[in-house]
Amino acid sequence: LLALTILGSNSAIPAFGRNPTAQLLQTEECSFLIDCGEGTQTQLARYKLRNSKLSYIFISHLHGDHYFGLIGLLTSMSLLNRTQELHVYGPEPLGKIIEIQLEAGEVSLNYPLHFHPLKQEGIICQTGKMEIQCFKMQHRIECWGFLFKEIKNPRSVDTAKAKTYEIPLAFYEQLKRGENYIHKDGRIIQNAEVTTAAPKARSYAYCADTLYDENIANKIKGADLIYHESTYLKEEQQKAFQRYHSTTIQAANIAKIAETKQLIIGHFSSKYEKLEAFLAEAKEVFENTTLAVEGSCYKI
Amino acid sequence: LLALTILGSNSAIPAFGRNPTAQLLQTEECSFLIDCGEGTQTQLARYKLRNSKLSYIFISHLHGDHYFGLIGLLTSMSLLNRTQELHVYGPEPLGKIIEIQLEAGEVSLNYPLHFHPLKQEGIICQTGKMEIQCFKMQHRIECWGFLFKEIKNPRSVDTAKAKTYEIPLAFYEQLKRGENYIHKDGRIIQNAEVTTAAPKARSYAYCADTLYDENIANKIKGADLIYHESTYLKEEQQKAFQRYHSTTIQAANIAKIAETKQLIIGHFSSKYEKLEAFLAEAKEVFENTTLAVEGSCYKI
Numbered sequence: 046l047l048a049l050t051i052l053g054s055n056s057a058i059p060a061f062g063r064n065p066t067a068q069l070l071q072t073e074e075c076s077f078l079i080d081c082g083e084g085t086q087t088q089l090a091r092y093k094l095r096n097s098k099l100s101y102i103f104i105s106h107l108h109g110d111h112y113f114g115l116i117g118l119l120t121s122m123s124l125l126n127r128t129q130e131l132h133v134y135g136p137e138p139l140g141k142i143i144e145i146q147l148e149a150g151e152v153s154l155n156y157p158l159h160f161h162p163l164k165q166e167g168i169i170c171q172t173g174k175m176e177i178q179c180f181k182m183q184h185r186i187e188c189w190g191f192l193f194k195e196i197k198n199p200r201s202v203d204t205a206k207a208k209t210y211e212i213p214l215a216f217y218e219q220l221k222r223g224e225n226y227i228h229k230d231g232r233i234i235q236n237a238e239v240t241t242a243a244p245k246a247r248s249y250a251y252c253a254d255t256l257y258d259e260n261i262a263n264k265i266k267g268a269d270l271i272y273h274e275s276t277y278l279k280e281e282q283q284k285a286f287q288r289y290h291s292t293t294i295q296a297a298n299i300a301k302i303a304e305t306k307q308l309i310i311g312h313f314s315s316k317y318e319k320l321e322a323f324l325a326e327a328k329e330v331f332e333n334t335t336l337a338v339e340g341s342c343y344k345i
Numbered sequence: 346l347l348a349l350t351i352l353g354s355n356s357a358i359p360a361f362g363r364n365p366t367a368q369l370l371q372t373e374e375c376s377f378l379i380d381c382g383e384g385t386q387t388q389l390a391r392y393k394l395r396n397s398k399l400s401y402i403f404i405s406h407l408h409g410d411h412y413f414g415l416i417g418l419l420t421s422m423s424l425l426n427r428t429q430e431l432h433v434y435g436p437e438p439l440g441k442i443i444e445i446q447l448e449a450g451e452v453s454l455n456y457p458l459h460f461h462p463l464k465q466e467g468i469i470c471q472t473g474k475m476e477i478q479c480f481k482m483q484h485r486i487e488c489w490g491f492l493f494k495e496i497k498n499p500r501s502v503d504t505a506k507a508k509t510y511e512i513p514l515a516f517y518e519q520l521k522r523g524e525n526y527i528h529k530d531g532r533i534i535q536n537a538e539v540t541t542a543a544p545k546a547r548s549y550a551y552c553a554d555t556l557y558d559e560n561i562a563n564k565i566k567g568a569d570l571i572y573h574e575s576t577y578l579k580e581e582q583q584k585a586f587q588r589y590h591s592t593t594i595q596a597a598n599i600a601k602i603a604e605t606k607q608l609i610i611g612h613f614s615s616k617y618e619k620l621e622a623f624l625a626e627a628k629e630v631f632e633n634t635t636l637a638v639e640g641s642c643y644k645i
Contacts (some may be wrong), residue, residue: 058421059387083417084384087359107449109420117383117413121358138449145445149407149438151486186451 046073047195047247047345049270051311052088053080054337056254056276056290057110060315064088064339065110068272070193070249074174075100078118079191079251085114086121092340096122097129101170103177104135105253106188112139116146123155130157134169134179136187137162163189166264171196180264182255185289191251192265198243200236207239247345250303254312256286257295262302270345272337273299275310278317279326293323297330311337346373347495347547347645349570351611352388353380354637356554356576356590357410360615364388364639365410368572370493370549374474375400378418379491379551385414386421392640396422397429401470403477404435405553406488412439416446423455430457434469434479436487437462463489466564471496480564482555485589491551492565498543500536507539547645550603554612556586557595562602570645572637573599575610578617579626593623597630611637 048071053064065082069089076098078085089096096118104112112135122131133139140160147154163169166180176196182188199221207217212226212234220226226234250265252273265271276290285292291299293310300308308331313320320336327334335343348371353364365382369389376398378385389396396418404412412435422431433439440460447454463469466480476496482488499521507517512526512534520526526534550565552573565571576590585592591599593610600608608631613620620636627634635643 057424059390083414084387087384090359107446109417109446109450109452113413113417114383117409120409124357136449138445142442142445142449145438145442146407146409149436149442150409152409 046071047249049249049272049309049343049345050092050094051309051337051339051341051343052085052092053082054311054313054339055110056274056312056314058315059084061318063313065113066253066312067114068251069094069099071098072172072175074172077175077177077193078102080105080111080253081113081115081118082110083113083117086118088339089118096125096127100129100131100172101177102131102133102135103179103189103191103251104133104139105182105190105251106184106186107136107138107142108186108254111253115139116143119143119154119158120147120150120152123152127156130159132159132161132170134161134163136189137164180261182253182261183258183289184254184256188253188255190253190255190261190265192248192268193251194248195246197246200240200242202240210234210239212239249345250305252296252299254289255291256289257291257298259299259302262299265303265305268303268305270307270309270343271300271303271305272309272311274312275323275327276312276314278322281314293326294330297327297334300331300334306333307343308334309337309343310334313337346371347549349549349572349609349643349645350392350394351609351637351639351641351643352385352392353382354611354613354639355410356574356612356614358615359384361618363613365413366553366612367414368551368637369394369399371398372472372475374472377475377477377493378402380405380411380553381413381415381418382410383413383417386418388639389418396425396427400429400431401472401477402431402433402435403479403489403491403551404433404439405482405490405551406484406486407436407438407442408486408554411553415439416443419443419454419458420447420450420452423452427456430459432459432461432470434461434463436489437464480561482553482561483558483589484554484556488553488555490553490555490561490565492548492568493551494548495546497546500540500542502540510534510539512539549645550605552596552599554589555591556589557591557598559599559602562599565603565605568603568605570607570609570643571600571603571605572609572611574612575623575627576612576614578622581614593626594630597627597634600631600634606633607643608634609637609643610634613637 052067055063273296352367355363
């Protein structure tokens, strides 16, 4: 299981029934919440997404539409008797913002909360099966994107065949890593003869609020699924630039350069009620585009 | 016009479609928002209540279900180009909580925001037509109730009659204040002969999270409408006490002692889906009780 559910798709203010940004990435092991606009706890409940598997929260930047729902979610989980630890990653001032609000309410959370300030690009955490990297977006304030990659499993050994070739058990770990086996008499057993590759490691890239920047495409190259903000239609490219946001065409260009399989666009400006034009424009550049629709779930 | 709209009626966490606490008191002159749980900006929009007349916000205490929606509302009003000033009253740490979040987002509001920390019981502000007092609730942390009173208009002079009695124009201000007029020859003109009283000044008392405390009833005596929290049914009186909350019976007792005309109860615990028992129990003690139902509007 690797599935993404859109919880909020709007920018700046809630409008036309669209909530501010939040997404949930689910694996069998645990869930990852990406951004947490106001109302996210209600959205999680609406789509019957349980908080019990939620172990990591990533906040891209400290504009309210990306994090004003965090403190409510954190305190509600405590009221609902959560006990397992939770990790929150985000720009450094977020730690203080959480702390000052817990203090003011004299709230002590029921579970261990670990805040990790984001400092530089690279791997920020590893779970058993996933590795998460952060990378910089080009926004008006400090802003991060997140790349979620499955940790590639080792090759699996066909033990029957390996026995036939008289490969000792002690060498199986090397086989899993892809090495050939060489018999004392010099016979070489090709690794592919006795092992099969694990399924391709899947990945999801979340590109938060940003100017168009092709460097981002290179950082997420080959991701199976990409979300990229598209606050404006192409006709508003100038406004997008002034406000450190992207257009449909720009988001689709990033998807194309990154050679992804599928693009989701979202963070729609509140001035647009209808979104058909967003889809049509992005598809001109990158055919396999979809709109971030709240409640939609994308299997990766 | 003096009308109260319920925007949220639940305690602690959103549940059963009920939002955390918020209420809007509207007058012709301006509107007053009382508490501002998460999602209040969405609730204001849902009930088509315009923010343009909202000039005062009162936060009772710093538990999240009473103020986590404030920062979102403040920043959204700025994004929507509000320019008129706004006054926020609440416990002292709220000022810093707002400030640190504006700073983190590098947000400068489009309008003047004045924060007034609550320090002692008494009058905290006066508009042209209303006077607002705060008074202490008995909660686990610092918590305030608010009393909204119309400023009583002067008596109005029946100028035709006043002329008949040969009362000079210069004395009209004294007539409005209720004084009798004494002619030089000693004839006394009773004030009531030439003036009529202004309509009774109306009032609304908001009693936020609290233990049962009869002192509160005395502070709001005679208020036309009272809201009092009723987190639990009467069978949970012990739990209510431990958690610094009130029951149906206790809320109704306050209404009875305060000799109000109407009581609204709310802040229902998330453990109750159905609320009929709340109404039935409160009515045993105070007949004219209603439940805080979101979207309901009470004319005072």
